[in-house]
Amino acid sequence: MxxxxxxxxxxxxxxxxxxxxxxxxxxxxxxxxxxxxxxxxxxxxxxxxxxxxxxxxxxxxxxxxxxxxxxxxxxxxxxxxxxxxxxxxxxxxxxxxxxxxxxxxxxxxxxxxxxxxxxxxxxxxxxxxxxxxxxxxxxxxxxxxxxxxDRLGPDPLAGHAASAADSASGAEEFVRRLTRRRTPISRLLMDQEVVAGIGNVYRAELLFRARLAPALPGSAVPGEKALALWADAVDAMGQGVRDGRIITTHPALWPEGPARLPQPDHAHYVYRRQGQPCRICGTPVSLADEAGRKLYWCTACQRI
DNA sequence: ATACTATGTTAAT
DNA sequence: TTAACCTAGTATT
CATH class of the missing domain: 3.20.190.10 (MutM-like, N-terminal)
Known part of the structure; x- marks a missing residue:
């Protein structure tokens, strides 16, 4: 998993x-x-x-x-x-x-x-x-x-072991592969030929952090938004390497006060939170089946 | 004890 | 679109 x-x-x-x-x-x-x-x-x-x-x-x-x-x-x-x-x-x-x-x-x-x-x-x-x-x-x-x-898309974590130049070319390659297709961005993020390493948790959380609607076609994602999405993946996944857990919420949202890491039930914005209030706007988190995987998102926050 | 679920992918239908 | 892979944690009986 x-x-x-x-x-x-x-x-x-x-x-x-x-x-x-x-x-x-x-x-x-x-x-x-x-x-x-x-x-x-x-x-x-x-x-x-x-x-x-x-x-x-x-x-x-x-x-x-x-x-x-x-x-x-x-x-x-x-x-x-x-x-x-x-x-x-x-x-x-x-x-x-x-x-x-x-x-x-x-x-x-x-x-x-x-x-x-x-x-x-x-x-x-x-x-x-x-x-x-x-x-x-x-x-x-x-x-x-x-x-x-060679079959895989760029890996946001490639910079961990490779040069900064590789990361920069990874960003460009990601934008190319993402914006080339009219497929919904929620599917494209799970496609390992578009970007390698993102799974169901990061997919949902990165889309939320970018305030992107899952149904938005890749071709309709503004280039700047796509670049920012890549940069956020590099950041969030790099943190995942350090923590050994996927934690995507802002520390200010953790209720337990100053702690290095949050309790598991405060680690995500939308993943596995269907029906619970969005941490930002309170709207119940939505859940849909997409290609056999569960997709979580906030219909109010993710409108772009 | 038994059922259900999961951060994934491929092959068969 | 669905089944298969075939582990392990968690929930239910």
């Missing part, structure tokens, strides 16, 4: 704890025996993310590409060296965890017996990572992995 910010956090985690390490790769569940055998014993060179796609580059030109889909998650554990380098931490966050399902932290490098269907297990000298429930998990050549990247 993760959006792009979670995958970027995972890429950073793999870079921090496994890059430069030789990894034992297995598939306790069995469904990935073939791919695991290809990677077993190789050095992990680097980890990266583009939108919701995670790429682990191994020596010899083999790339493990993972998409968590709806239920996928990575779980990590290890000794003090591992924990010291790790940036995940408990409690469990969407798509990433450092605590076993029984709630007992497991110190030490030795991985626990596989719990449930572990598609892939990576083990280094200091720690381990288990993958469950992913919709995609394949070993590819660098060219195949690049072909996947």
């Amino acid at each position: 993760p959006e792009g910010h979670s995958i970027h956090r995972l890429a950073r985690q793999f870079s921090d704890v496994f890059a430069g390490e030789r990894l034992a790769v297995s598939s306790p569940q069995g469904r990935f025996h073939e791919g695991a055998a290809l990677l077993d014993g190789r050095l992990l060179l680097r980890a990266s993310a583009h939108g919701k796609q995670l790429f682990l580059d191994f020596e010899g030109g083999a790339v493990l590409r993972v998409h968590l889909g709806l239920y996928g998650a990575w779980e990590f554990g290890g000794d003090e060296t591992f924990t010291g380098a790790s940036s995940i931490g408990a409690p469990r966050r969407v798509g990433e965890s450092e605590v076993a399902a029984d709630g007992v932290a497991r110190p030490g490098a030795a991985p626990p017996p596989p719990r449930g269907a572990v598609r892939v297990r990576l083990v280094s000298a200091h720690g381990w990572a288990d993958l469950r429930g992913a919709s995609t998990c394949t070993v590819e050549t660098e060219a195949e992995a690049q072909a996947v990247r």
